[in-house]
Amino acid sequence: MVKVGIVGGTGYTGVELLRLLAQHPQVRLHAITSRKEAGLPVADLYPNLRGRVDLSFTTPDDASLTDCDVVFFATPHGVAMAQTPELLAAGVRVIDLAADFRLKDTEVFQKWYGMPHSCPEILAEAVYGLPEVNREKIKTARVVGLPGCYPTSVQLGYAPLFAGGRKLVDPLHLIADAKSGASGAGRKAETSLILAESYDNFKAYGVAGHRHQPEIKQGLEAIAGYDIGLTFVPHLLPTIRGIHSTLYATILPEARDTDFQALFEQYFANEPFVDVLPAGTMPETRWVRASNYVRVAVHRPGGGDTLVILVVEDNLVKGASGQGVQCMNLMFGLPEDTGLTHIPVMP
Amino acid sequence: MVKVGIVGGTGYTGVELLRLLAQHPQVRLHAITSRKEAGLPVADLYPNLRGRVDLSFTTPDDASLTDCDVVFFATPHGVAMAQTPELLAAGVRVIDLAADFRLKDTEVFQKWYGMPHSCPEILAEAVYGLPEVNREKIKTARVVGLPGCYPTSVQLGYAPLFAGGRKLVDPLHLIADAKSGASGAGRKAETSLILAESYDNFKAYGVAGHRHQPEIKQGLEAIAGYDIGLTFVPHLLPTIRGIHSTLYATILPEARDTDFQALFEQYFANEPFVDVLPAGTMPETRWVRASNYVRVAVHRPGGGDTLVILVVEDNLVKGASGQGVQCMNLMFGLPEDTGLTHIPVMP
Amino acid sequence: MVKVGIVGGTGYTGVELLRLLAQHPQVRLHAITSRKEAGLPVADLYPNLRGRVDLSFTTPDDASLTDCDVVFFATPHGVAMAQTPELLAAGVRVIDLAADFRLKDTEVFQKWYGMPHSCPEILAEAVYGLPEVNREKIKTARVVGLPGCYPTSVQLGYAPLFAGGRKLVDPLHLIADAKSGASGAGRKAETSLILAESYDNFKAYGVAGHRHQPEIKQGLEAIAGYDIGLTFVPHLLPTIRGIHSTLYATILPEARDTDFQALFEQYFANEPFVDVLPAGTMPETRWVRASNYVRVAVHRPGGGDTLVILVVEDNLVKGASGQGVQCMNLMFGLPEDTGLTHIPVMP
């Protein structure tokens, strides 16, 4: 049994971790911390857990996190990097759902997250937790920085085009038009997020620049081995969960005979959670609702030189907590899909 | 032209007042105040008003509210009663969208709103702004306290049963099961109101007791002339606008031959905004969306002794700002439906 | 392993059965029939099942349903009663999700479902599949008629008041104001159900009379042992799943000292799927989303003589397919919660 601690479990990635871990056959939940809600039974905040999770929130000080095998950080940016050194020293492995261990360049990190990085040496060893790309490194990682929700879908959608340094599309004019449900913004008391402001409505945001753009760029460049230029425009859907990324790329003249469907099917052939759909399919976010699956479809409208890739994921599962559990399984030698075989809820 | 001021126009009843008044042919918008947003063009906060409302928010001090013919208060409870004496002294009439002039009993007011009433003598002269019940008094009122959103629908639905002291149903066991869209909670940054918490969801609230219960009771007792007992249970709909009240009453043995359909049709025969639907109709909230209409249907399932009355209204129009304009029209001798003839938006 | 067949799996109760049974550790899915979709892989119609359910729909003729241990009917009313005699003759047990085996009085059945009952003798032996009331009978039943979605919530909410013939509330003026998500209407191509007609909207329906009223009445009378009078008004929520029943009852003078909270807690003390909430709680439909739980809260506003009981359930799980699996577990001697321990999905 893996002994698990969660720091900061009051947000959506926290409760989703709890939902998954409480049903995981090889996990023992040991502690969950929240300075603000210390003393409150977890199930009082999230009544879906009534009768299933008996833990109460504890203060970080009371929680014996150092007794755990692994600690998940479901906290605001900056918390994980402050506490990770001590945990590592105690032999505890760390999985961060925030951004502390995503961006390898500390200047880029500081630019987008507004704070200096406090432990660049740990950042250097941290592994980016995208199993489809970094599976082997994750297995032995002491620290895993989980990808953002958008970056997971965008990188998986573009990865087959760049894997192994392939040159199939214009790498400098990628366009990722992404749409996310409101849970991606977190459990925050913000006027713009209330139902009366966001229901029956749709808008783009972060058009001038979004933190996930440099992360995606870094990830794709690591896959490709060359420079990537990406325009990333996120939009807010009036739904709870679900990301739909519509990815565009211009096929290079020399690559026009490529069988992109076959390319994608081969690339993901052995992946337990990435489902390449039959040609012509247009996936829906509900096809992966509340599950760890990602479904991908490849289109080439009119047989022209524009490739359109459609990717759907549940931002709280494969885009966050489910991916965290997937990484944990790899880190502890468990079958990769343990506790992650929930069938999507549809309708 | 009626010269109008609005105090506290940053909330939903404020913007809805602006939408209605900016299209009202007999109104000149003179000032709109907000201490917090002073200096901000109104259309920056509510871009639907771009090109249509040129006003900026001003501080209450700068705004020459005393130059107005009438001032609307779209403020938290307690603000109107603080400022009304000065306005009345200057000859300005007042229409309050909050609760300051609804409850006649100052002890009841204090119990439910947590503050003493600061001007009971003005409260005593204030008229409850439900035109279908108090039309003549509203015409000459100096101060109008507009009904709450739920109370408008519940009182209109029950009124024909009690008007003139009629005794048709058990007056002590009325049950009003009411459902409201989320705009009824206002434009507030509260976690429970964000889309990820309230979408694809439904719940009751205020079951132990809700401020609108004593208001409805007071209103129905004024209509009936005798004691009323009411259980009122509000629910939160995952919609923006719209109230649907399902009202239950037990028909008294001696009233079983009553033609309730005819009773309702007669009672509302000359009302410009109350539409008694044909027998058997089940109204939908969208039938009145963004309009000042209320639609009412009377049912008697199985011909038994339970009466079921269905009422739909738009909580921001007939349940608040539209009703305010309707009262203003009456107060200034304008045709009652001036500026209020918007056809509901459907679909 | 229980060998399971499903007749008519193209609707929502069908796909939900598949979701639950495909994750059930003691079930082998043997056949699923649909005359219309014969030949189509189930996962083509419901892509959430891709990679998890390999079955294709077969024609009822091809399907060797008689090889099964149990057959679920997720069909329109009338299908199960036509095929059940042959299945019983072959030793196959039957669980019907439609109404064929709910109403014991064949005249009442014919009145509400517009067809004569074709096998009254099987109806006579059929057990009403509400485990909390009929657990022992279900264990040995050859035929189980599952309750409707609304009746499950309403009967569970009222049951403690009437169990054992208790006389605590006026039994002739019960009022059940119920609200259901749109999946309750099924996967039907009807104009009134399309999103543009039903989103951002709310309405009552079936006010003059609804099929679930006689079913609830029959169920409560079986529990109470005396006559029940019930007004039942269903409403359509703009949500996918979820039923919220707001139940009203007038407390009898002699029962005013009853501790209703304790009564409910004791009645459901050993139930694996009914959660009596702490006093004062107002449950939300999402608290049981995609799970077999029912959560119940008891209120007595102002300490008066009106009892208000709030019940939430997922109409497709505890209101249909989950309850079917629960009954199947009982029928085959499995732990009652096998394959039903999904934690509600929230947010």
Next chain:
Amino acid sequence: MVKVGIVGGTGYTGVELLRLLAQHPQVRLHAITSRKEAGLPVADLYPNLRGRVDLSFTTPDDASLTDCDVVFFATPHGVAMAQTPELLAAGVRVIDLAADFRLKDTEVFQKWYGMPHSCPEILAEAVYGLPEVNREKIKTARVVGLPGCYPTSVQLGYAPLFAGGRKLVDPLHLIADAKSGASGAGRKAETSLILAESYDNFKAYGVAGHRHQPEIKQGLEAIAGYDIGLTFVPHLLPTIRGIHSTLYATILPEARDTDFQALFEQYFANEPFVDVLPAGTMPETRWVRASNYVRVAVHRPGGGDTLVILVVEDNLVKGASGQGVQCMNLMFGLPEDTGLTHIPVMP
């Protein structure tokens, strides 16, 4: 007063025409036809019109459409072209909300709409009803073919870049990622449109090819005077109304110094219904809800060579019926905004 007839008013563009025309000060509604609903009062189908529109549907034969000044066709594709010759012969002008008079090339029409064009000579004289582009021609047109909902938003968003043959962006790799509310699919009984299938969900559709692509291409080529290549991907939003088009273009090296904000502001400077937003704005579909406004924002993320243009419109107003009324106003010499000054409904 303009005497107006409507053919086929049972769909959403029909009811929206009625909502607008019933409030239009210079219009007399003369007839509305529907073979299927003949005899039915319009307000029975659309209760939002109760008390405001007294007309009943008539059969096309009974309706004296030839008495009208103008007839709107809110019909399936193919109906308008069948009836237009007779109406023109009687001196009646025609505005078609369907596609019969949009595509100038009859072969392209036949390819995408599956029927031959029955009156190419009328098609040749028909004017494409986009006032911002064709204002003068519309004034004298006998037949106006209104643009599709998506094409209105996409053409207005790209128009300033191509007007007068300007060469500012790569014209062959335009990408229009568009999202529409469900009312765009019409009032159709289709399973995929029901709320339980489309709520809390998002998907692309028509990726392989959509009828609006050739229409947009034709329109932009008419504006530019040279060839245009466009990838158009529509998506289905879980909202009722609203289109949000996110338009991408690669700025040509020689145009990198262009002030695109100024370009857009100048191009639309005198337009009554196109609002160019301040730099940096991200418009929301609700900002134009139930109104004829279009709001446009121009972005250049990171100052790079990709231009991102955001356009919001109400698909039923500026995308259909409102644009029809705008054209009618032009055709009959009325101020262009007559009857179209509704302020967007927000929230």
